[in-house]
Amino acid sequence: MLNRTHLSSRNRSALALTVLLTAGLQGCGGRSGDSDSASSTSSSQQSVSSSSQTSASSSSSMSASSSSSSAAASEGATQVYIDSGVTRTVGDADSFHREAFITLHASHTEQDWWLGENAESVGGDNLMAEFVTKYDVYFGRDTGGMAWQLSQVPEDPEKPGYADDEAIESRGNDATGWYSARQDVRGPIQRAQEHRNQQMIVAAQQHPYWPNGTPTGQGWAFSQIDTPEEPLGTATGQYMSQFLKHFFRQSEGEPGQPKPLYAEVMNEPLWELVTVAEDPVDLTTIFEFHNTVAKEVRALNPDVLLGGYTAAFPDFEKDNFNRWEERDKHFLDVAGSNMDFISLHLYDFPDFTDNGVPVKRYRKGANMEATLDMLNHYTDLSFGEEIPLIISEYGAQVHRLRNEPWFPYRDWLTINSINSMMMAFMERPHQVEKALPFITVKAEWGRISPTVPYNFRLMRQQFEAEGETGEEWVYTELVKLYELWKDVEGIRLDTAANDPDLRVDAYRSDTETFIIVNNLDFEAQEFALNFRDGAAPAEIQTKQLFLGDQELPLHDRTPMIENQTYSELPQTLTLEPEATMVIRYSNTGNAPQGELQETNYYANTYKQPIESAQPITFEVDDINTSAEGFAILRVGLGREHGLSLQPEITVNDEPVTVPTDWRGGDQYLDGKGRESFFGVIEVPLPVELIDVNNTVRIEFPDSGGYVSSLAIRYGASTTALLRPQTAF
Template sequence: MGNLNIKLGTNIKLAKTKLLFFLFFIGISNYAQEVSVDIHLNVLHTIGTNSTFERSKFITIHANQLEKDWDGDNFTPDLRNDFLNGYDVYLGRDTGGITWILNNVEEDPTRLGFADPTDIASRGENSRNSFASQSKLHSYENRKNLVIAAQLHPFWTGESQKATTKGWKIASPTATGEYMGRYFNEFHGQNGQKQPAWVEVINEPAYEALGGKKDYTHSLQEIADFHVEVADAIRAQNSNLKIGGYTAAFPDFETGDFQRWMNRDKLFVDVAGEKMDFWSWHLYDFPAIGGKTDLRSGSNVEATFDMMDQYSMLKLGHTKPYVISEYGAQTHDYDRQGWTAMRDWLFLKVQNSLMMSFMERPDDITIAIPFTIVKAEWGYNHEKGYPYSARLMRKTNEPESYTGTWIYTDRVKFYQLWKNVKGKRIAIKATDFDIQVDAYVDGKKGYIILNSLESIPTQINLNFFDSYSTQISAIVKKHLTLSGVAPILEQENISPSTTNVVLGAESTMILEYTFENEITIDETSDEVKYFADDYLKPINASKASFFHINNVEKTGVFGEAVLRISIGREHGKQLIPTLKVNDKIIKVPEDWRGYDQADKGQFFGTLEIPVPYDLIKTNNEIFVEFPDFGGHISSTVMQVFNFSDDFSTLGVMESPIDRIKINLFPNPANKSFQVKLPTQYLGASFIMYNTSGVKLSQQVISKENTLI
């Protein structure tokens, strides 16, 4: 970071507490591993209606406090307290209780294939009374944003149906739903656990039944019909529950050139969409599968959300919230063996990358639960002698032997990293799509979150903007990265004057700032998404596709816009189109979040394209053209950021000429001020203009310091 001291000339007036200039740089040397991040401390970033970090949505575990896994020979006498309260973690999901009861409940003697209501009520009363007597568990009820899901068997009534352990089979989807509704009435509420926040009709019903991950020919019709009937039957017993599905293991829309989307997810929206309160997904990266890398993180997961949202708007007239009831990494090449730190690392890096995308949708994501089980001793393979892989805890002597006291696996490092984060969301932006950023302010505290999708380390230049004199008194740096074959969480106090840090490859850093005074937040950036009037258009060579994005609201004269065009194409096809917005040619960045998806069947991702705010109208026409044939434009979405003032900063890294807009905060006493510029601009010549376009000077910024 270089410091540029500027003397105010006669053409510059101190009319505001902050000034804005345009700097045009010539002859810039770019550094591929150097990224600028602009942080606006006093600007509240609201997404839809949400402007805070909600830990109950994002800092979660796939567990319920009633599980016996919390007890036993642990390193601490109270594991629940140490983990849930110690790291401020929320409980996320339970699939065991509702399934165990159905397997053991008696069949109704007067209605074959239905669970006996009397037996359900008796078992429910016993369960509630047992919970009421365990007072030490009651305080954790406020840590529940709980999802309850039915396992595939014995709930499923279609082909491959299995009987309960009592030997009888569910008669129909209506019988399944009736049991579930009665279960929630009898086992929850009154003196028992509170009612669940979300109910998944069934867990991953398509995983076994429809031919696996690569299939795109089988229809989801039977599963969609099942969801409709079950949801109706649940609501007949309990109308207050939020019900969703279809708990998709692999929402791979692009497979078979979007035939999988047509036969599964689109069909589900068409058949069951009106009955669902939310969409339920499981999202996993495959960072090690047969020596290859097949990832959702980055542009792929962005395209997946955008396509579902856009079709929901077209079909239903609104989007629906998401329950991400499992996410993380499936580590195929490291499974079926003892515990390894490297396997934990593969999960951790994905967990952070996917969560950063979820956090950009706080209005849409109701909860996101990493697939981390407390101990999962039920999953221990006694025949081959290896434990379940997705665990929070391990035995001290693993992997040499499955013995010793229970201690944390390295997955706890995620919770240690995020332990303190809270507050109001403030505006932050990076100059590279592969650096995911977020930021929050809470009184005198600030939290800057940096996550890398890059495979090499990156220098991050931190540019703070504020309308007030905000002094930093301390910075704590937490850096979750890989050291050798194990994840490490580096934590250190760094100098309050620090203006750049090095973010490790595929690593996450949280910088916790302490300021001398509470941060004043008095500006706003309000973000809204708008969806085009059409979707899933085939790409024809040199033939334009047109989309219309209408009813866009611009609340003022300042802001930004990003056009999100998602595409699915075979590898080797052109990914960068010719683009016009309202008949103006727009340059499309030749970059996107994450990697090139080379090990996936085809590319499916979102291009995020800055569009001048003043070009956006109430009704907008989008022109998209590719030079070659094949694939589809899956969705077209516009993000609009309405600003309360012109505090935007642009860092478009193009050579030989860059146009950068910088806020400057003057000192009226000596008519000078200092602006900190990214080091890639040192040694460049530039022309300075004021906001009216008047040329002020032309200088060279020296590698040391230049007065103007």
């Protein structure tokens, strides 16, 4: 396993900070669409997309004089804490890394950017450059380029089942030379944006890479020989290695596009080779194939990081955790030590069918926390560290809506899942090397029928929207994701909330502060902002992305962006169901002086069976404690619905209060949710309760299921924090 320094890390000195006071927030707030409060100033989202989107936005300005100034107005609201005096570092990551999180599942060279009548479409021939510069977006992932070149390469006449190395080198030289020399409309545009493609991911597909006799475009198939001298996958790995060696710039000053930084051995191999296969392939064979391919690729490309197994549906808890044992744990045991990263695909299923019954199965919230914690706990026990993660696809799969023409509500399901999941990944900036929302460009290659396009597209044709005509390509509603996040940057500040259903993050640039609040709840949430004494801004701007048209049937509603300016700090703001808000303001007060170093400390064991009235003991040792900071116990649970999620817990023999809430909604959903509960219960602890070495005991009143993971998330601070010790 290779050691890498996170690209966004910066060293900052520790400075003492005086004791803080919480600012009392008085004033007014809430969203208002009343015409008498609308401002005539321009609204940035009006230029986001096609004509259907300009009507889906509003801009307004509000001051304290337009509503109540009663202090009681914030009672009952969720309290959000923005500590502008303290920077927050996780591992070595202390700032917002746009290259990792504000991304698109595309490359800067793919044909989609120039597909269609560009002169009459949004951006024209300059679509790609216009989009990525306006919204500051980075690439990407490519699963097609390597496959296309393979379809053109002949078999080695001297070595059956292997690609002809000389042909690969020749085609690669042509490709790199053409990229650097071309002067048509595409060439200069591509080269001008290649800096956004420095962390590219390439991935193989099952066919024809998996050696089972599937022919390439030239009629030959990869070798199926499997001997100690030539293990299965050698031929596949050698082709991938030659491709990476010859089709990209190898060093500064050479021709060609930037070389991919990451390679996934295979995209979602188990779905087709095992899950839905009539004759499933042995899992060990697939995982050893990963080892073989990784070895071959590294032989010529030591600068490329290898990973897998790119799990399509990492349902660890399935069949009482047998899925974890048979697949994910087994992969780590067989191939984990040879992987530079673990790659995952994570999707919500907000409109799924199980045996003809509509269900909703969400990952966002506690389920995804449990998935990542269990993976991290096991890798920490096995390898002594959290293995880096690549989330090369994530968002929402909209099964029951898949075979319908484009409509805005389907885009909303993708948008709200992406926002919630992205903020979870941003909680792990030291570990998540890259997270790619599954948004393609135009994706005509995936069209289902003449009237049903591929679902996950940045662009659509005008005629696809009700009331519109024309062949021109315009943005879908998915562009609003990038509009929401387009200016966010800066050093990370400490944040917290007293409700786990509100995810909060904040960043301070040289001139502005950005607060991001995401609602995991299916109901609107009122919240109040709390700042250090003297740090509260006088004026704020808010941008909320939510599902509008509340008066219409659900499937007729459209995602909207609403911009507002408040001339005085409102006492409360309202966040719509599953919505996300970005709050920005000019920096106030001095630059942060305090530092918070956050670390996850994992217990000495994981995946412990639950038996009634039988305490389960965990040891969490070697914590770097401090006089100030925070501590949150994270307990992963996998249990059948109806069993207790309220164990008795002691930490160092002291009883602690277990919250009755967790991130995200009720996983049961009246029998139409997940098949069982799998989630993390987060328990805020007094920081003084934590020692260097700690004993945690958990006892349930009933039997069944597992404590899947246990960790203490500990923040060691150089100063007292704004957040109360009961906050998440």
